[in-house]
Amino acid sequence: MAPTRVGFIGLSKVGWAPAAHLPYLQSSPDYEIVAICNSTVESSQASIKAYGLPSSVKAYSNPEDIANDKDIDLVVCSVRVDRHLATISPSLKAGKDVLVEWPLGKNLAEAEELLKLKNEGGVKNAVVDLQARQAPIVKKVKELVDSGKIGKVFSTTWTAAAGLGGRGERVSRTRTILGYGFTTGPKTTLANRRTTITLLSSTSDEILNPAFPKTSDDTIFLTGTLSPNSIPISLSLRGGTPFKGQPGLDWRIAGSTGELRITAGGPFLQIGFDDMKIELHEFASDEVREVKWEEEFEALGIPARNVASVYKELRAGRNNCTFEDAVERHRLIKEVYADSGIDA
The missing domain is CATH 3.30.360.10 (Dihydrodipicolinate Reductase; domain 2)
Incomplete structure (x- = not known):
């Protein structure tokens, strides 16, 4: 079976993505990184060079480019949570499989909107990285x-x-x-x-x-x-x-x-x-x-072990945490805040 072709949004020089996601993606024959999308093309090119990725890996700066790339099977998003909605919406609308960090959105309304886009786009696999x-x-x-x-x-x-x-x-966090x-x-x-x-x-x-x-x-x-x-x-x-x-x-x-x-x-x-x-x-x-x-x-490394299991399960067609699960967690969090008199 051909490897799953990954478009990675947010693979910067430091942070969670290179420590937790990159080790398995680079070592597993089941996945191949084919595109990077950072805030600028220059930043994407710098990450490609820094991590020794093949010169064929595309460097993007716009999430729309990832969504429109026909050579991408799975979009991985590891950016700040307040950017999740804008960053992965194009790929969901394009019907691409998506793996995004938790929380799904910055609040319940955003999480529900992403679930709606996932359903409207007919996305088969929409996974939230609750890797515990x-x-x-x-x-x-x-x-x-x-x-x-x-x-x-x-x-x-x-x-x-x-x-x-x-x-x-x-x-x-x-x-x-x-x-x-x-x-x-x-x-x-x-x-x-x-x-x-x-x-x-x-x-x-x-x-x-x-x-x-x-x-x-x-x-x-x-x-x-x-x-x-x-x-x-x-x-x-x-x-x-x-x-x-x-x-x-x-x-x-x-x-x-x-x-x-x-x-x-x-x-x-x-x-x-x-x-x-x-x-x-x-x-x-x-x-x-x-x-x-x-x-x-x-x-x-320790940060990469559980994330590796998420990728392994996804490859086998088993979702670690669906968008539906994530929205349920968001509703619980809103309820927790409401119980303390806080509008979240």
Whole structure:
């Protein structure tokens, strides 16, 4: 089978795209990058040269060029979320398959508009890169729960320190285990407790602004019951570093015969951490043992492993997260904000 021909929007010299997407796309025989679209043709040409892509790769500066290119099978979009609508709309209208980063749009209205364009364009595969659903550690936790290792699930608690946006840090963000959605609307508290951060240059440690205004919330408390099994959940996410000596993520799933504990250096399992760990406490023996799992793409860097799984599944015709799924997540987020009296 011929490789899937990729037109990549947003493959810059630094950032998420070269670290997470490029390693698999360049190493897999199933994909071939045939075009780059950055903000300027010169920027696209610079990326082609910087990453050693073939001279035949086309350099574009307009998303319409990607949409009109008959040699492109899949459009990958890795740009700022407020640019998603304008950037991928042309390709959706042209009926091209699209893979775009999460969030799908900057708000629910944009996400719904992109879903509408996807349906009107007859797009077969429209995927959102919520890659934690493909993470081997998440798959292993699901396997343990589904196999009855902890008996009947009673509840789950998820506590994490997010790091970014915390202490004024210097900064330059289908798989379910216990359910999908909530039986009733979740109860939430949102707060922005640290209103400034130190903004650095993207290419050096030069301080551009020592007190850059931060508007995103750095404290999220949520409680509810997951559907369809009405499992109680408690989630606590805050900015800043974790307590000294403690993990950045502590996720518990309590059952009738045992309990699972998942820990990591931070909450972002979609990216992964070197210190991720699953522990199983079996009540009958009162023993705690560590549970191992296999990393399919261990040869790739941590940011690229789960993204590689998304591409592998897409090639096999399985979508990691559809636009329909993404819009449902956007509706939940809007509900979370509304519960805190915020119009989002």
